[in-house]
Amino acid sequence: xxxxxxxxxxxxxxxxxxxxxxxxxxxxxxxxxxxxxxxxxxxxxxxxxxxxxxxxxxxxxxxxxxxxxxxxxxxxxxxxxxxxxxxxxxxxxxxxxxxxxxxxxxxxxxxxxxxxxxxxxxxxxxxxxxxxxxxxxxxxxxxxxxxxxxx
Numbered sequence: 001x002x003x004x005x006x007x008x009x010x011x012x013x014x015x016x017x018x019x020x021x022x023x024x025x026x027x028x029x030x031x032x033x034x035x036x037x038x039x040x041x042x043x044x045x046x047x048x049x050x051x052x053x054x055x056x057x058x059x060x061x062x063x064x065x066x067x068x069x070x071x072x073x074x075x076x077x078x079x080x081x082x083x084x085x086x087x088x089x090x091x092x093x094x095x096x097x098x099x100x101x102x103x104x105x106x107x108x109x110x111x112x113x114x115x116x117x118x119x120x121x122x123x124x125x126x127x128x129x130x131x132x133x134x135x136x137x138x139x140x141x142x143x144x145x146x147x148x149x150x151x
Contacts, residue, residue: 006112009053009102009106012102014106017106025111025115028119032123043119047123052113056105057105060101061086067082068086
């Protein structure tokens with residue numbers, strides 16, 4: 001059976017690398033919490049610019065494909081095999097959640113979108129974005145929830 005979209009990359013990442021990414025996230029949240037609201041705002045702005053693992057792999061695959069095409073046209077037709085191999089690896093990643101560059105990028109600290117969102121929502125909770133939501137026993141409003149998470 002295929003892994004869920006959220007879990008497929010962490011499932012194909014070494015446990016110590018997942019742990020390192022988790023620890024780094026928690027350290028960043030703790031640093032921002034200690035530094036105050038300005039640090040939280042700055043970190044949230046950084047997170048908006050952070051490339052997730054999917055975007056990184058897509059850019060890597062596109063670059064390798066374009067290089068293979070250029071070399072195929074200008075040097076030797078055998079280079080046309082490179083884009084075919086890259087496409088196969090990209091398909092493998094889409095289906096299984098793994099491809100050859102994945103372990104390298106994960107060790108470099110590239111996170112999944114959900115790992116980035118985990119940090120983002122922890123910072124938003126510290127900032128107080130979710131205070132307007134009832135904690136228990138209160139009336140839940142989907143509109144309030146959406147407003148709190150998009151602010």
